[in-house]
Amino acid sequence: MNLDDKVCYCFHVSRRKLVNWVKHNAPKVPSQLSMCGGAGTGCGWCIPFLRQIFRQQAPPAGGCSSCVEVPEDTLDSLTPEEYAALRADYVKAGHGTPPPGATPLLTDGEREPGA
Structure with missing residues (x-):
């Protein structure tokens, strides 16, 4: 996925916004990324x-025990579709x-709006 692709479809938060938020706010734990647009x-x-994203962007500081679910390159290997x-x-x-206003779920063969 590219930086401009959405990571949070519910609140329309892009990877770029999350990466920049981590760089500027230096969160201590991944859950603090929810402060970035409700992601x-x-x-x-x-x-x-x-x-x-937290693992990739935050400076190493003892690690995060809950940060082991997704391999490090998963976002890079998936297409937006x-x-x-x-x-x-x-x-x-x-x-x-998903809350009201979230990007609708795609059906088979559909593409994300604007893709």
Whole structure:
């Protein structure tokens, strides 16, 4: 995924915004990324990816015990379409409920709006 692709579909937060937020705010734990536009507080799909961004951007300081769910390069290896499809599967499986105004779930063969 590129920097301008959305990581949080519920609140329309891009990877670039999250990366810059981490650089400027130096969060101590990954959960603080929720202060960046509410990322991670909707359906919950993006939480492992927020942890990945935290690991990639935050200076090492003893580590984070909850930062081990997603391999370090996962965001880099997914296309925006694959990421959106995985999120749709996650929500359809009952793991989270997007808030009103969230990017709608894609159906088979659809692309993210604007992609």
